[in-house]
Amino acid sequence: MTVASHFIDGRWRAEGPQGESLNPATGEVLGQYHQGSAALADEAAGVARRVFFETPWQVSPRQRAQALFEAADRLEARLDELTDLIVAENGKLRAEARGEMLGSISEMRYYGGLARTVLGRSFEAQPGAFSVMHREAAGVAAIIVPWNAPVTLLVRSLGPALAAGCTCVIKPAPQAALIHRTVMECLAECPSLPAGAVNSVNESGAEVGRALVASRDVDVISFTGSSATGRKIMEGAAPTLKRVGLELGGKAPAVVFDDADLDRAVGELTRGAVVMAGQICVAATRFLVHDAILPEFERRIVESFRSVKVGPGNDPESRMGALIDKDAEARILRLIEQAGDEGELLLRGGQPGGDLAAGAFVTPSLFRIEDTSSALVQEELFGPLVSVERFADEGEAVAKANGTAYGLAASVHTTDLERAMRVSRAIRSGTVWLNCHGRLFAEGETGGYGQSGLGRLHGVEGLDDFLETKHIYMEQGTV
Numbered sequence: 001m002t003v004a005s006h007f008i009d010g011r012w013r014a015e016g017p018q019g020e021s022l023n024p025a026t027g028e029v030l031g032q033y034h035q036g037s038a039a040l041a042d043e044a045a046g047v048a049r050r051v052f053f054e055t056p057w058q059v060s061p062r063q064r065a066q067a068l069f070e071a072a073d074r075l076e077a078r079l080d081e082l083t084d085l086i087v088a089e090n091g092k093l094r095a096e097a098r099g100e101m102l103g104s105i106s107e108m109r110y111y112g113g114l115a116r117t118v119l120g121r122s123f124e125a126q127p128g129a130f131s132v133m134h135r136e137a138a139g140v141a142a143i144i145v146p147w148n149a150p151v152t153l154l155v156r157s158l159g160p161a162l163a164a165g166c167t168c169v170i171k172p173a174p175q176a177a178l179i180h181r182t183v184m185e186c187l188a189e190c191p192s193l194p195a196g197a198v199n200s201v202n203e204s205g206a207e208v209g210r211a212l213v214a215s216r217d218v219d220v221i222s223f224t225g226s227s228a229t230g231r232k233i234m235e236g237a238a239p240t241l242k243r244v245g246l247e248l249g250g251k252a253p254a255v256v257f258d259d260a261d262l263d264r265a266v267g268e269l270t271r272g273a274v275v276m277a278g279q280i281c282v283a284a285t286r287f288l289v290h291d292a293i294l295p296e297f298e299r300r301i302v303e304s305f306r307s308v309k310v311g312p313g314n315d316p317e318s319r320m321g322a323l324i325d326k327d328a329e330a331r332i333l334r335l336i337e338q339a340g341d342e343g344e345l346l347l348r349g350g351q352p353g354g355d356l357a358a359g360a361f362v363t364p365s366l367f368r369i370e371d372t373s374s375a376l377v378q379e380e381l382f383g384p385l386v387s388v389e390r391f392a393d394e395g396e397a398v399a400k401a402n403g404t405a406y407g408l409a410a411s412v413h414t415t416d417l418e419r420a421m422r423v424s425r426a427i428r429s430g431t432v433w434l435n436c437h438g439r440l441f442a443e444g445e446t447g448g449y450g451q452s453g454l455g456r457l458h459g460v461e462g463l464d465d466f467l468e469t470k471h472i473y474m475e476q477g478t479v
């Protein structure tokens, strides 16, 4: 059976007690992983620091570009194997798993290209006074990754970190240990990547993550995960005043106006809500609907949600896969009860039973709710459970869309372009999709307002988290 080890200084390290990796669709044990410690985290950070200062990596953009292209090629060579593994260990549909891999490969290449054009500025403020604003790698980056898109969310930080010239220590999510091990095997085979430039330490608790956040050898934390953990990370980084990039939780509203193309909106919002069984930070989680179309929208969306076939990711008939584990299943079932108590269930989801009983499956739910202060509206639910909330006019729609502490993503559905632009500017959110929901790709920055995070990843701004700007000044040419 596969055992995922740590990877430090170019060597696999099979150390620490073993945890189990499970298939959430069947409950079957897929393999094991070694659990690390603060000592291993410190060792990995020390290695990354030595490689940063003692090799030419940070000043070799062409080598870094080459390493990123090699990584993309290695991932591509194992595309089918990694797709199968994501289906098995993550519970996703095959199409979702393949999309995750293709997006990650594309993103590695995107940052491979950008590595060669990390440009600063120069200017002459007065005659003979020359300033060079030089962009330099920030140092060692610790990358802490959640389980829900373990390859994409790693690459979204690792790509710009390596392109910028940082060296890295990765802390993967325990629920995706085997997927991560295979990605690390791909990185281990890249001839242009120096040993120790990318290290990785597994764990099941928080000891390794905390040690990296506290380490004096780490300059930047690039964290993707929940807002609750994000707060702890900011606190843990305060004593060493290191830079933190935080990509946190979301509660994406979808605002549906009375002039929306309802066929299109219902299709987009069904996919936007049930993708990855609702376990994605940008999932459509609140449907805000104009009074004039509320009954018609509810009728259509209930029908659409009811027709979503839930099943294992490797069944081509499935339209929604498994939740990550049985705890998540129990949590969502409790939330469905709460939604029935506090609101009105328009569609009550539940365990499908039969062949799926051993897995972590819950069919999608919809509930109508008036009380926007309810935790069901305010908190991330992270599953296939969506609120329907009404509004009377544009002002109320915007106020409700901005009515949670999150600000990661939103969508606006209307055929009036003036309104689409007006409302998208008024919504305080890192991404706003018009007449669609959930389009993410390497070139387009993502990030959050409010409690959804700090900084941006993806796109050219993704590099900024991993770069310092140094002002080099000289007075020359006036004598």
Ligand code: NAD
Pocket (backbone or CB within 6 Å): 144, 145, 146, 147, 148, 149, 153, 171, 172, 173, 174, 204, 205, 206, 208, 209, 210, 213, 224, 225, 226, 227, 228, 229, 230, 232, 233, 247, 248, 249, 250, 280, 281, 282, 380, 382, 408, 446, 448, 452, 453
């Ligand atoms: P999580 O916060 O529980 O864990 C994320 C990572 O942090 C894991 O690797 C975990 O082991 C580690 N961790 C836990 N406690 C830590 C600590 N005290 N110090 C350092 N590291 C620690 O999140 P999760 O359940 O793995 O992922 C789901 C969450 O991630 C959701 O809230 C989702 O919205 C969010 N997310 C956000 C984005 C985004 O782009 N904004 C993308 C994906 C997921």
